[in-house]
Amino acid sequence: xxxxxxxxxVARRFGTVQALAGVDLAVEAGEFFGLLGPNGAGKTTLxxxxxxxxxxxxxxxxxxxxxxxEDYRNARRLLGVVPQELVFDPFFTVRETLEIQSxxxxxxxxxxxxxxxxxxxxxxxxxxANMRALSGGMKRRVLIGQxxxxxxxxxxxx
Numbered sequence: 001x002x003x004x005x006x007x008x009x010v011a012r013r014f015g016t017v018q019a020l021a022g023v024d025l026a027v028e029a030g031e032f033f034g035l036l037g038p039n040g041a042g043k044t045t046l047x048x049x050x051x052x053x054x055x056x057x058x059x060x061x062x063x064x065x066x067x068x069x070e071d072y073r074n075a076r077r078l079l080g081v082v083p084q085e086l087v088f089d090p091f092f093t094v095r096e097t098l099e100i101q102s103x104x105x106x107x108x109x110x111x112x113x114x115x116x117x118x119x120x121x122x123x124x125x126x127x128x129a130n131m132r133a134l135s136g137g138m139k140r141r142v143l144i145g146q147x148x149x150x151x152x153x154x155x156x157x158x
Contacts (some may be wrong), residue, residue: 002029003028004028004031006024006027007060010056011023012056051081064081088143094127094145107149113149117149121141123145
């Protein structure tokens, strides 16, 4: 069976700092996997490589068998990432934020799914509120919604 996430001999250097060196791991479908380490250990760098946001200097990363460089579009569609940082546009509402994220994946007319996400994340009452008006915890829930909006089979929380 193809692993949900496969990292093979991945290395990444930033100047003189070796962030990752020969990292190998496989996460099977349905498995929960925790990547632990101190600050600066390379966890976010590895997630960025998996999401196609940063290129590895060596090795390969795959999502359900799709290489994140060679088959970026398919790999990215299969992956939902909740970033570590609270990154959002303060001028859009919660609903607009999820609609825009849907658009990145070519998804339209998914109001029912967005409503379901809002319900499960307890954000229905704030759907039309601007992102800048939300508490930190609510903003974090919107980021989770953004990771789920295109229904990816693999979710990564940074």
